[in-house]
Amino acid sequence: MTTTVKSRLSLAVVALGTALLAGCTATGPSNLRVHEVALSGGANQRIAWVYGTLSGPSSSLKLNGNTLEVRPQVQDDLSTPGSLSVNGKATYQVSTASSAQKLSVTQDAAGRFNLTAMNSASLLAVYYTDGTNWWKLNGISGTVSATPSTGLRGAGQLTDDEGDALARALDGQGSLAVAVLNENPTPLSVEPKPTEHRMTSLYVLPGIRTTTGGTTGTVTMNPGSSNTGNSRPSAPAAGFTEVARGANARVDDPTVRIATTTAELGEIYRLAYGNQSSPPTPTPLNNETAVAVFIGQRTTGGYGVRVERVVASGGTLNVTVAIQAPQAGMITTQALTSPWVLVKVPGVFTQVNVVDMAGQPLP
Structure with a gap:
């Protein structure tokens, strides 16, 4: 192969490389x-x-x-x-x-x-x-x-x-x-x-963290119901009030707690607010039942729980909850969380069954 042919081949290779690089340029x-x-x-x-x-x-x-x-x-x-x-x-x-x-x-x-x-x-x-x-x-x-x-x-x-x-x-x-x-x-x-x-x-x-007492929350009602007045244990619960919710409970595993006395409600507050320096003081129960749903510890943010429906049957409350999990690509805080929600219903009930939206029992 002559020097002239080699030079032509080299120039062709350079030209091809330049074209390929140009094709890779982001326009x-x-x-x-x-x-x-x-x-x-x-x-x-x-x-x-x-x-x-x-x-x-x-x-x-x-x-x-x-x-x-x-x-x-x-x-x-x-x-x-x-x-x-x-x-x-x-x-x-x-x-x-x-x-x-x-x-x-x-x-x-x-x-x-x-x-x-x-x-x-x-x-x-x-x-x-x-x-x-x-x-x-x-x-x-x-x-x-x-x-x-x-x-x-x-x-x-x-x-x-x-x-x-x-x-x-x-x-x-x-x-x-x-x-x-x-x-x-x-x-x-x-x-x-x-x-x-x-x-x-x-x-x-x-x-x-909340450093002193007091609670905040929103009221969530069953459709077409009222949260006022008392109900007998044998009748369907008239509605429910969301008392509070959070994501930093001192609870590692899924847990459901029920309270019919203010002392029992205080125990729930100690679990829900146990990682705060001073837990809020609960409002006394007055012919009411409080139900707390803890979904346990999670490794990131993006998890949560809310009550969707409450129905009474005799002395039992049947509670349906929706559990939120991080969606793909969601920004999540990199910290341990333990989500929970607390609701109360009129009347005194001794048992509670909690299921998710698919009807699976918790815990």
């Missing part, structure tokens, strides 16, 4: 925008929403060095209007290393919060959820009150839709504080370069 959607949130504390991960306009059914881009396919959005808790799916999911997510604790929060019976920044953390705002509702705290240090909030709207550079989506993903995991940090972590690398790249840094603190 991305037009008007590419990336919005990131860096979570630390109870959840350690990066989440990125990708926005842009597709010229066809799909496109590609590189995030954090990984080539990913983007398509029209799928539906899950983190999807937002106008965003694109990334490899078939609503967002791009990657786990990150744990960090030092940056916040201490306790709540008193009057609903006030005591905040302390830790390890030189600089806070911009703090939000709180009881697992269902959200508040924004009226301060970032000391003893402060709180104002009802629509999820995490207004947190850092999150859009309202992203704040709503992130709040949905954190719902049902018990009491949490979410601090907006005055930090600028290095953003994920993106190719091609986006026209906009937002970054929000949040610290998630699970298991907020």
